[in-house]
Amino acid sequence: MAFAANEVVISRDAMTVYGFLMDGMNNPLWRTGVRSIALRSGVRGQKGALYQQTVTGPGGRPVAADFRITDARPGAEVRYAVVTGPARPTGASTSAPKATPPASGSPLSTTQRVCGSS
Incomplete structure (x- = not known):
């Protein structure tokens, strides 16, 4: 299983970052x-929402990468699972308080696990 992680500080409060990440329609703005x-179904920006997404794959070809918001803790965590396409990663974006918070902004950690292919 492949695993990737990253951490950034975003110059916004945790609830603003959470709201932005919960709405999958924002993906083109940061991915x-x-x-x-x-x-595709569900309520935009809420747990259970299913987004139909096409991404650029190898050789510039379009690849289906539909995903569902699988869990959410307001202001703290957004979890998702890709449900179509050759790779089916699951992942999370988590905003967690740090012992020494940054001068401004919200620390955001992202993780992604690729469990296999279809």
Whole structure:
């Protein structure tokens, strides 16, 4: 199983960051390679929402990468699972208080696990 992690500080409060990440329609604003995205079912920006997404794959070809918001803790964590396409990663974005918080902004940790392919 592949695993990736990253941490950044975003110059916004935790609830603003959480709201932005919960709405999958924002993916093209921060993820490269998103060609198209639309809400397929559920309520936009809420747990259970299913987004139909096409990303740029190998050789520039379009690849389906639909995903669902699987869990959410307001202001703290957003979890998702990719449900179509050749890779089916699951991941989370977590905003957790640090012992020494940054001067301004919210620390955001992201993780992604690739469990296999279809």
